[in-house]
Amino acid sequence: MSFYRQVAEDRFEATPLTRGPWDAASQHAGPPAALIGRAVERRPGARADARVARLTFDIARPVPIGPLTISTRVVRAGRSVEVVEAELTPDGGPAAMRATAVLIRTAERAAPGVPGAAPPPGPESAPDRPFFPVPYDEGYHTAMETRFAAGSFLEPGPATCWMRMRVPLVDGETPSPLTRVLVAADSGNGVSNVLDFRTHLFVNTDLDVHLHRYPAGEWVCLDARTVIEADGIGLADSALHDESGSLGRAAQSLFVAAR
Numbered sequence: 001m002s003f004y005r006q007v008a009e010d011r012f013e014a015t016p017l018t019r020g021p022w023d024a025a026s027q028h029a030g031p032p033a034a035l036i037g038r039a040v041e042r043r044p045g046a047r048a049d050a051r052v053a054r055l056t057f058d059i060a061r062p063v064p065i066g067p068l069t070i071s072t073r074v075v076r077a078g079r080s081v082e083v084v085e086a087e088l089t090p091d092g093g094p095a096a097m098r099a100t101a102v103l104i105r106t107a108e109r110a111a112p113g114v115p116g117a118a119p120p121p122g123p124e125s126a127p128d129r130p131f132f133p134v135p136y137d138e139g140y141h142t143a144m145e146t147r148f149a150a151g152s153f154l155e156p157g158p159a160t161c162w163m164r165m166r167v168p169l170v171d172g173e174t175p176s177p178l179t180r181v182l183v184a185a186d187s188g189n190g191v192s193n194v195l196d197f198r199t200h201l202f203v204n205t206d207l208d209v210h211l212h213r214y215p216a217g218e219w220v221c222l223d224a225r226t227v228i229e230a231d232g233i234g235l236a237d238s239a240l241h242d243e244s245g246s247l248g249r250a251a252q253s254l255f256v257a258a259r
Helices: 030-042 177-185
Strands: 004-008 011-014 050-059 067-077 081-090 097-105 144-152 155-165 200-204 206-211 220-228 233-242 245-258
Touching: 011 030, 030 050, 030 067, 030 081, 030 097, 030 177, 155 177, 177 206, 177 220, 177 233, 177 245, 220 245
Parallel strands: none
Antiparallel strands: 004 011, 011 067, 050 097, 050 206, 067 081, 081 097, 144 155, 155 220, 200 245, 206 245, 220 233, 233 245
């Protein structure tokens, strides 16, 4: 099994493993974000010396579980910085997600390295805690392995969660490091939830991922915090790590409402 089956160069069929917790017919935003990242990496003319430093996703509407088409275009191709736009469109409808990627040229020994924060306690010492109740047996919650160094899905408040893909993004492919971080980065508002899933929605309208390096290995950690204002706007902020230390940050603007 995988999150997607590729049916043509730019067309994919979503499997039930993409299903999110809000609606049985809609995908969790993590897999389509990773699929867009994959398209950015594999676009025609992609430079070997450039790495994604930022990806900003606008989520126009829920992504249905079904056929999808992805397109990319280069907006700016400078010597040191490249900007690429991507669009994910379900069959029979307008685009559901749009993204802007900023890629920066890399070079060996370009600068003295300054390390980021040390990693939280690793996944080997973190327990596997239950997912919050979901009314179906198969979906994103079963396709991802989660281990909590602090907090849990069922404890409101900040949490530190290690995540690992149980299945490939695309059938028959080994996930790239960018894929591994993007498929997890959209989970910050879920792992650090501060409201009861049964009484409130807190759905992200976007996802902004900044990376100063790609992860090494299969595990990605979200050290996440959520704040919500009484008028219905929230923010989930996640520090991203692998087992060696800091990778970057992810942020999500939240629409909050009573069910």
